[in-house]
Amino acid sequence: MSAPSIRDIGARHWAVVAVILAVTAAALLWAGRSAICACGTVELWHGALDAGNSQHIADWYTPSHIIHGFLFYGLGWLVMRSRPPGERLILAVAIEAAWEVLENSPIIINRYRDATMALGYSGDSVINSVADVAWMALGFAFARRAPVWVTVSLAIGFELLTLWVIRDNLTLNVLMLAWPIEAIKTWQGAG
Incomplete structure (x- = not known):
């Protein structure tokens, strides 16, 4: 067995990722987030757009998190090419984890309710947030x-699929969060 190369993502990097996930889960629990869906179950896939959305391991927003991983890998390659991929992965996981904590704060939850089609959104369960970060790492x-x-091609396919199925995707989510357009919100709500 040969020694790991500087180009590898080794066990040490994945251990740091695991610690970041544990700290994220602890922070979300401390902030009062539910560990699992209030329904009392944990589903691998939840395809309905209802109160169980953002409460399970995967849902129609999972492709967005995978795309985050694609984007973080590309950005890391562009601006941190001299750093080992494991370090870039750790940074990507830290950014995604920080977003999950921020996304589940009252300011962002209320922004989603006000500016997007997520009228009844109350935040993610801890298992969903941790899974979202893991999905991003998988995309990376x-x-x-x-x-x-x-x-x-896969990113475009994910965007088109979720646009078709749920009238939402990463592009629209960012747009509506940053600069809401009433016509888009109306179209999304008509689905």
Whole structure:
């Protein structure tokens, strides 16, 4: 067995990722987030757009988190190319984890309710938030190994699929959170 290369993401990096996930879970629990769905179950996939959304391991917003991983990998490659991929992964996980904590704060929850189609949104369960960060890490790992054209095609496919199925995707989510457009909100709510 050969020693790990500086180009590898090693066990030490994944251990740091695990610690970040544990700290994120603890912070969310401390902030009063529910560990699991109030329904009392944990589903691998929750496809309905109802109160169980953002409460389970995967849902229609999971592709957005995978795309976050694609984007973080690409950005890390552009601006931190001299740093090992494991360090770039840790930074990406830390940013995504920080977003999950912020996303579940009253200011962002209320912004989602006011500016987007998520009228009844009350935040994510802890298991969903931790899974979202893990999905991002999976997207990062995929983008690291896949040809760029495959990663870009998959991102476009995810965006088009979720746009078609739930009238929402990463692009619209960012747009509506940052600069809400009433016509889009109306169209999303008509679905």
